[in-house]
Amino acid sequence: MESASPRRIAPLAASNSGEEAVVWTDEEAAEVVEACKSGDPLAQRRLYDASQKNVYRLVVRMVGLQDAADVTQQVFLQAFRKIGQFSGRSQFGTWIYRVAVNESLQHLRKVKRSRMQLLEQEPMDSAPSGHASIEDQEVLERALAQLEPDLRSIFLLREIDGLSYDAIADVLEIPAGTVGSRLNRARRELKQYLTELGWEP
Amino acid sequence: MNCSEIQERLSSYHDGELSSDVAGQVTAHFAGCSTCAKELTSFEQLSELSCQLVDPQVPNHLWVELQSKLGGSTVPKNSLPADQPASFATASFAKNLPISGRLFALAATVLIACGIGTIAYQAWYSVEYEHLAINFANYLEKFPEQPDVAQQLLLAKYDGQPITLTEATKRLGYEPLAAKGLPPGYSVAEVHLLKMPCCTCAQILCINEAGNTVAIFEHVVDQPVWFGDRPTEDCICHGVPTSIRRAGGRLAATWKEGKRHITLIGATDLEEVAEFIGHFKGVGSG
Ligand SMILES: [Zn+2]
Numbered sequence: 001m002e003s004a005s006p007r008r009i010a011p012l013a014a015s016n017s018g019e020e021a022v023v024w025t026d027e028e029a030a031e032v033v034e035a036c037k038s039g040d041p042l043a044q045r046r047l048y049d050a051s052q053k054n055v056y057r058l059v060v061r062m063v064g065l066q067d068a069a070d071v072t073q074q075v076f077l078q079a080f081r082k083i084g085q086f087s088g089r090s091q092f093g094t095w096i097y098r099v100a101v102n103e104s105l106q107h108l109r110k111v112k113r114s115r116m117q118l119l120e121q122e123p124m125d126s127a128p129s130g131h132a133s134i135e136d137q138e139v140l141e142r143a144l145a146q147l148e149p150d151l152r153s154i155f156l157l158r159e160i161d162g163l164s165y166d167a168i169a170d171v172l173e174i175p176a177g178t179v180g181s182r183l184n185r186a187r188r189e190l191k192q193y194l195t196e197l198g199w200e201p
Numbered sequence: 202m203n204c205s206e207i208q209e210r211l212s213s214y215h216d217g218e219l220s221s222d223v224a225g226q227v228t229a230h231f232a233g234c235s236t237c238a239k240e241l242t243s244f245e246q247l248s249e250l251s252c253q254l255v256d257p258q259v260p261n262h263l264w265v266e267l268q269s270k271l272g273g274s275t276v277p278k279n280s281l282p283a284d285q286p287a288s289f290a291t292a293s294f295a296k297n298l299p300i301s302g303r304l305f306a307l308a309a310t311v312l313i314a315c316g317i318g319t320i321a322y323q324a325w326y327s328v329e330y331e332h333l334a335i336n337f338a339n340y341l342e343k344f345p346e347q348p349d350v351a352q353q354l355l356l357a358k359y360d361g362q363p364i365t366l367t368e369a370t371k372r373l374g375y376e377p378l379a380a381k382g383l384p385p386g387y388s389v390a391e392v393h394l395l396k397m398p399c400c401t402c403a404q405i406l407c408i409n410e411a412g413n414t415v416a417i418f419e420h421v422v423d424q425p426v427w428f429g430d431r432p433t434e435d436c437i438c439h440g441v442p443t444s445i446r447r448a449g450g451r452l453a454a455t456w457k458e459g460k461r462h463i464t465l466i467g468a469t470d471l472e473e474v475a476e477f478i479g480h481f482k483g484v485g486s487g
Contacts, residue, residue, distance in 0.1 A: 041268075053256065057257060065257070073263060080271065137253050140251065158216065164218070165213070179218075180212045180213035181212075187212060191247060
């Protein structure tokens with residue numbers, strides 16, 4: 001088991017070969033974004049390096065491991081394509097999360113039908129009532145997969161990425177006042193699924 | 202505030218998004234209301250649980266593919282080293298391997314980027330394999346330190362049944378390689394059949410004279426997803442193409458012997474891997 005890394009990672013953390021995260025200053029971020037706007041490949045690479053971990057982590061849990069690489073690529077393609085529209089009003093870190101959530105949701109809508117057919121064919125095998133050996137991480141991954149995508153994204157942004165309510169509102173383009181109540185729903189439903197999967201705290 | 206007003210603010214309270222004034226009122230309510238206090242505890246437990254999620258590793262091939270989609274410009278030479286071309290990653294990995302290249306001629310063209318197991322996925326919806334990958338990641342990490350614990354978790358998950366080699370042969374329809382003898386100094390400690398999503402698979406735990414345990418998995422379906430996105434070293438050992446990953450301070454190796462796919466987990470070094478490959482070579486072709 002890998003040691004639990006600290007979860008509260010700044011939205012724009014440079015992951016230099018997976019080592020200690022480095023946070024850009026606003027000036028650095030602005031500089032890189034500007035260079036990306038003119039298609040500078042080195043800047044694109046820096047942007048990718050700085051945000052790939054956060055994007056991939058979110059996308060994996062939104063769309064599943066199977067499609068995560070494709071969707072992550074799509075996120076960056078969109079981001080580079082649309083970077084001209086990035087106003088600088090929000091943090092770049094927030095903006096790339098928005099692209100990631102939107103691409104994930106779009107992907108899920110696209111595959112929904114075929115996926116549901118597959119799920120029907122697949123009996124939920126070992127929903128182990130009272131079976132304590134199933135590990136916490138796996139139970140949570142399963143329960144998360146059952147959560148509807150909108151609630152899943154808000155839960156992940158809060159619990160895994162540690163975003164503030166303002167940042168979440170910005171990412172999801174929802175009123176800041178509704179973040180709390182949505183998180184309430186997400187947490188209650190998730191707890192319900194966890195209990196059904198036999199999870200006991 | 203009444204209970205429903207508290208319940209509405211529960212997440213905001215838990216996440217520290219309330220003003221200290223309102224937060225104080227909520228705290229006061231918990232003292233006299235076990236229902237709301239319990240709900241808060243469950244939110245706290247959820248947060249603790251979420252902390253245990255392990256970050257997935259970003260596949261190495263992602264940038265390379267992305268780049269080609271961006272229009273085929275080349276990677277800047279002096280860019281950050283996170284995703285060097287495969288040969289670089291391989292070279293550095295090889296440098297750290299505990300043995301010279303005498304036994305292992307490194308293939309010049311290596312595949313490091315295809316760890317996700319696309320082949321396996323084509324046939325199967327991802328959920329089962331995702332869990333397999335997670336379970337195996339745990340198994341690989343735990344095995345060197347606590348082979349017993351790792352083993353128990355795996356057996357619980359895949360309905361592992363203790364079995365004799367003779368009985369395993371009957372059930373599988375082929376004789377596990379280990380039934381024909383292990384390398385000198387090793388003995389069979391335990392044999393199990395595991396019901397994996399891919400197939401039923403024989404697992405043989407072997408122990409050597411030093412008390413070191415290694416696990417051998419034999420199965421008939423290629424199963425790269427076991428290792429998820431772990432960096433992979435592809436090499437030739439005793440003329441046999443072999444994939445090697447580092448896991449939990451030990452080595453895990455997969456190769457093909459006859460029609461079987463063999464996975465060795467818990468090897469101390471390449472010499473130990475080579476010993477098994479050499480020992481089994483040709484045994485499975487019958
Ligand atoms: Zn109450």
